[in-house]
Amino acid sequence: AQKITQTQPGMFVQEKEAVTLDCTYDTSDPSYGLFWYKQPSSGEMIFLIYQGSYDQQNATEGRYSLNFQKARKSANLVISASQLGDSAMYFCAMREAGANTDKLIFGTGTRLQVFP
Amino acid sequence: DAGITQSPRYKITETGRQVTLMCHQTWSHSYMFWYRQDLGHGLRLIYYSAAADITDKGEVPDGYVVSRSKTENFPLTLESATRSQTSVYFCASFPTAMNTEAFFGQGTRLTVV
Numbered sequence: 001a002q003k004i005t006q007t008q009p010g011m012f013v014q015e016k017e018a019v020t021l022d023c024t025y026d027t028s029d030p031s032y033g034l035f036w037y038k039q040p041s042s043g044e045m046i047f048l049i050y051q052g053s054y055d056q057q058n059a060t061e062g063r064y065s066l067n068f069q070k071a072r073k074s075a076n077l078v079i080s081a082s083q084l085g086d087s088a089m090y091f092c093a094m095r096e097a098g099a100n101t102d103k104l105i106f107g108t109g110t111r112l113q114v115f116p
Numbered sequence: 117d118a119g120i121t122q123s124p125r126y127k128i129t130e131t132g133r134q135v136t137l138m139c140h141q142t143w144s145h146s147y148m149f150w151y152r153q154d155l156g157h158g159l160r161l162i163y164y165s166a167a168a169d170i171t172d173k174g175e176v177p178d179g180y181v182v183s184r185s186k187t188e189n190f191p192l193t194l195e196s197a198t199r200s201q202t203s204v205y206f207c208a209s210f211p212t213a214m215n216t217e218a219f220f221g222q223g224t225r226l227t228v229v
Contacts, residue, residue: 006158009156031214033214033215035218043204043222043223044220044223045206045208045220047217047218047219050215050217052215091158093159093218095210097214101164101166102166102214103172103174104147104164104210105161105175106151106158106159106160106161107158109158
């Protein structure tokens with residue numbers, strides 16, 4: 001069963017506008033972490049932001065914020081004031097604390113294109 | 117250099133050959149992971165490891181073998197490569213603390229002909 005779902009294969013946004021990338025997750029574990037990564041065309045994985053399952057406030061990192069709605073099991077990434085350099089693939093990921101080991105699983109990603 | 121490194125960066129191999137992708141990290145992170153990235157599938161987990169000599173299957177383990185005799189190394193072996201294993205492979209690691217991000221290698225682009 002898919003545990004991380006990103007329903008937007010592609011998104012377009014105009015420069016300087018805000019954009020929201022959707023992510024929903026499924027877990028029965030009370031302790032988990034949610035991450036967003038950016039992958040530019042060069043291929044490297046760049047960590048953007050983290051939200052813990054027990055965190056009361058939404059995480060923010062510069063122009064990135066995470067809209068965490070625990071009851072709905074959603075962890076949407078909001079990018080404010082988009083820049084051309086934000087054009088990339090964006091992946092949502094969840095770290096689950098398993099019985100013997102933690103694992104990190106990813107969604108299928110959203111390709112964001114920022115236009116002037 | 118500190119970090120996580122994968123080798124080789126690019127590899128072309130023939131169907132049926134055995135090939136090993138190497139992953140080395142310098143932080144002594146407990147957890148290590150192998151993913152494959154294919155268009156439309158995102159990153160799919162192949163195998164992961166919580167410590168030396170502890171490994172578990174991920175979503176797509178068939179055709180792959182891993183070992184972890186030392187904390188810093190986590191090689192991935194394709195026992196008999198098939199064209200469907202043509203992909204970009206990423207190795208990653210993270211420490212025990214939940215609120216720490218995973219660190220990724222640069223990726224290995226493997227082509228099976």
